[in-house]
């Protein structure tokens with residue numbers, strides 16, 4: 001390994017690869033790189049990107065699938081160790097270089113430009129299947145506001161919806177088209193502003209639904225399953241599942257936080273910002289799980305098949321809760337809930353598409369408009385197999401993984417751990433920890449510096465590599481059966 005801080009880091013601000021979402025924070029002329037005006041502005045924007053379907057849809061189903069409490073226990077341990085270290089590192093790289101991922105690694109060391117490219121591939125894989133789930137949310141929204149709440153609560157409704165040949169496709173295409181139109185016309189600013197009101201509304205509504213569901217008979221057993229770790233349920237899959245979820249939910253290991261960091265002012269403190277983003281993101285995920293997992297437990301009587309069903313959990317359990325309020329109350333409540341989730345999904349999908357667009361613009365030197373169209377068409381094409389994977393293309397599967405699960409596995413459980421591993425090696429042995437810790441210490445002491453150094457150099461890379469290799473062998477074992 002070589003020490004390669006030889007390249008001068010220019011302080012000249014550059015505008016390349018900047019998602020428009022963040023440019024909206026600019027009050028400076030176009031040529032200068034914009035920045036967040038305050039620390040709280042930075043924290044909210046980064047948390048806004050982090051909170052999305054990952055928290056509301058993905059975390060609860062993984063928690064239910066991987067044994068409830070033990071998954072949460074593992075997740076929290078990983079969040080305060082691996083998650084903390086990686087988020088600090090990414091934000092510091094971004095702030096130091098003033099660049100988004102694809103250029104940031106190159107600027108620090110030419111030979112490591114490939115890591116920027118690896119990070120860039122990940123959102124391209126995530127956006128299509130994220131939009132498929134966004135389409136499902138849209139379908140449930142439409143169903144509830146058109147008075148179909150009772151049908152949506154019936155057994156088998158979800159399965160027949162996702163298995164139908166055209167419906168998931170239609171809702172997926174509608175979702176991507178809305179995202180495309182918003183991004184094309186550059187009206188994200190308005191959307192972002194609106195989401196500042198709607199996201200708290202989602203939290204309040206979720207708390208209300210949670211309190212209601214926890215008073216249902218049998219909910220106590222569900223809460224126990226959700227919160228109390230049972231070490232019997234622990235397996236290597238729990239570990240990999242939690243690690244992948246951590247990266248996904250906090251938008252790590254894909255360059256997003258590098259981009260956010262590049263917009264952070266030098267006088268704002270990185271360390272405390274990271275604590276706040278982590279608490280925010282994990283809090284919302286835990287709340288969503290508390291809303292969904294115990295109630296799934298109630299309606300299924302703790303049946304592991306229902307709890308372990310995966311991506312459909314939220315869509316199967318929650319409609320039953322809303323329907324218990326009767327046709328009118330249930331319609332309003334369900335309509336409102338899915339509208340708010342749809343909004344959360346849209347804002348995340350918008351920033352994912354912005355990321356993809358800036359990658360296309362940077363890499364192929366195309367105009368923004370052309371890049372938008374390419375991102376749109378590409379997302380549509382790549383999403384079709386995931387949308388059809390539960391019906392027409394059901395036979396295409398590895399073990400019990402559908403096509404959507406495969407994309408999800410590839411990005412969250414394979415590529416993101418690899419990107420995270422390489423980021424640690426890059427920091428610990430190529431540019432050296434000091435480059436990062438100096439950046440963090442620009443304005444005050446880095447309380448966890450020693451911890452950071454040990455984690456980045458030894459524990460994170462070894463831990464991530466071990467988890468990754470064991471689990472891939474595991475899946476390969478399933479595959480060869």
Ligand code: TRP
Nearest residue numbers: 050052053054055248249251348
């Ligand atoms: N973290 C987001 C969520 O929890 C998903 C996500 C991953 C994301 N990468 C992103 C959102 C990039 C915006 C930009 O749903």
